[in-house]
Amino acid sequence: MAGKVKLGISLFSLTPLFVTRQWDLERCLKEVHEMGYEGIEVVAAQMVPNYPYPSDEWIQDFKGLLKKYELTLVTWSAYIDMGIRADRDLTEEEIIQYTRNDMIYAKKAGAQMVRTQHAISPKIYKRMLPFCKEIGVKLVIEMHSPHHPEVDVWKEYLEIMRDPASEGYFGVVPDFGIFQFTPHKIAIDSYLEGGCRKEALDKIIMEHESGRSLEEIINAGDYTEYEKGVIADIKHKFSAPAKVGDLAKLLSCTPYIHGKFHYLEKNCEDSTIPYGELMESIKNSGFEGYIACEYEGHRFDIDPKEQINRFAIMIDKMLK
């Protein structure tokens, strides 16, 4: 791998194998190691038994496995599960407790950083800084679709992250899903299964990519009601991707990147997210962290192992 960019993987990528008990945590670690991944992210709510309060024995076992498979625990991925309760959102006190708790276990497990979510709020985020410094763990927020750098709350976050007081402890994790401009294979398959005609869908996507509006597309063809819904869905989801140029602005406070994708073709390319341009931007920025494979096209009929292998090949090629 060229330069200081390192190849990581969120074990979330292995969801279909993990939730069906085909691969346990150790098997996941072993396989990603063998594929050349060096750093991992664990989604604690997914793979940590007794979460949110894992046992010390589990932590010790986990650290032993990381050593065995020569893997670095880059990121402990946490949520702001604001909507846990049926009657109300979490309170500030509760969010702090959950976040502190994740940071404690992340530290015990040896993680460099905890990924959290925008719902933490700028106010609470700032309040967590002393604890980050106290225990020496970064607390980073993922910028995930449908968010992008122009969302108001993100302008606030970026200001906080760029404040020298938080340097080394705060940061943003851009999820490349924010750059996705057109439907991926999983969505396309779903539209087709739902009854959209193949030739209609090809036309819709071509017109979407050429910049036509919802009304223009609808008026330019003879579509079924379901197909009109597909058009609306595509325009709703893929009309406002972040601009590639935005990445450069984020990278100064980016310690980690989510290489999100839903499907890579046999040629190891993604036709829905401009990976080539994004990787150029990363190389030019001097970014030194991990870019993590985050495969999310989970279906029974797709082999995640093949997909994450293609990702490693794609990134490797681009970094050369």
Next chain:
Amino acid sequence: MAGKVKLGISLFSLTPLFVTRQWDLERCLKEVHEMGYEGIEVVAAQMVPNYPYPSDEWIQDFKGLLKKYELTLVTWSAYIDMGIRADRDLTEEEIIQYTRNDMIYAKKAGAQMVRTQHAISPKIYKRMLPFCKEIGVKLVIEMHSPHHPEVDVWKEYLEIMRDPASEGYFGVVPDFGIFQFTPHKIAIDSYLEGGCRKEALDKIIMEHESGRSLEEIINAGDYTEYEKGVIADIKHKFSAPAKVGDLAKLLSCTPYIHGKFHYLEKNCEDSTIPYGELMESIKNSGFEGYIACEYEGHRFDIDPKEQINRFAIMIDKMLK
């Protein structure tokens, strides 16, 4: 032990030793066996780990201990914890679930009966009959002070219990505390510690026992405010004991008795509950079940072991 009356004990009697971890469950079983007790009651909410959902391993271990110490599990004591929730009382559905659950684990542990509480309601009690028959476990309700046979809900219960349809499955557990007519040593010590003068208390108790009313007692002496409170407390708690004659009326549907007491003197006698007369009534009735020692005078400075030994001596003497 004369006749068919058998000596049992509620392990609740050993509370001070159990909650301070001086005696574990096995030690409790060993000691009561050595004192001649043959049957036990376990208060599940007190001594069963992982209650209300004990593990099958624990059940097996417990049964092994019962065998080792030649003890019969007579009663699994359950509660109707109607006030568990802060916002409302338990619903019918919840009461049924908790009760069914206790009956299941009682059956697994080999208990003959489950003691429940009056709060189950006559309606739900009747609904439990099919399940009692299905799994072969009695469901009995304790009549505990301040209740007595003249309380309305108890008239209903006794009618249900006397219905031939419920024979062998329903019944009442009289707690001898309902016959207590004057304060026991623990209450007296508490009044004295609270500031009541010894000579004042002697006079109050004498006058209470001779049948004087609250006003008569207060007017017949020169009492402090605290002492007036003591008089009110005594009159409130000990003015309406059940009549000894009531016991005979209950015994036809009584499979089990709680020999409640708070303090037995060195001569093994209780001066606050008419044990002699009650035991005569039991002997005359042909009652064949267990009378269980239920010592409740829990303080740090009293040895429960000595108290429950005195109980065994007292009952043994009376049954001869």
Next chain:
Amino acid sequence: MAFELFNRILVSDEDITNITVEGIEIGYEFKLQYPSYRGTFLSCIEKLEIRIDNQLIETPRIGFYINGKEVLINELAELFREYWFITDFAVLRIYGEGLEIGTKHKVEVLLRHRIPYTGYFGNYMVEDAACTKVLNVI
């Protein structure tokens, strides 16, 4: 469908077994898995409907057993500190008659659940997971 994977894991392929207490049948049970990529708190379950051989089972007959405790369906929405780990099975206990060994039964489960971190611009996503399997009784 995007959630096809998760729908398919909702009802475990394991057999139905009768619940017995000292040899007496008091119902039957089968296993559920949370239909997602991660675990959740029980309070995120907004609805859980069980149909056996096309019959809706009334909630008082159902015990939802997880983490060493058995709760009622009606309580799920309030259990905001009870975590359902993604590879743990919940045991769905249906009290009443047992089922005949060797027979097959259609088990239909509908689970409506809130995704607690999805309030990006307002409301949380609520998903319906549904799974129907024919299971053996052993």
Next chain:
Amino acid sequence: MAFELFNRILVSDEDITNITVEGIEIGYEFKLQYPSYRGTFLSCIEKLEIRIDNQLIETPRIGFYINGKEVLINELAELFREYWFITDFAVLRIYGEGLEIGTKHKVEVLLRHRIPYTGYFGNYMVEDAACTKVLNVI
């Protein structure tokens, strides 16, 4: 006093220990026992106040750890399915500075709790258990 026994078990005699994460002190902890003869559901706790060296500790700093989970004081009243077994200790974690090893501190706990089966003729009994002990830090 009738509840003298139970008052005295509320605060365990065991020492205070600092809470550390990879060698970094993030607070201290000590143990509580439920002040009764039997266990209860956490929802029966109506108030829990902690004073250390006569200072009331604010609730956001406190973690109440039991049955493998840590909850906030403000949540106790709602946890009607979480059982506190009578011989299990709850660990009271106070986040912030640790305490100096070898020092002694006054620990005062007030626990107000509802006795859930006492509604004989109406209201439930509510008891205040209080315990003060001077504990070592080790």
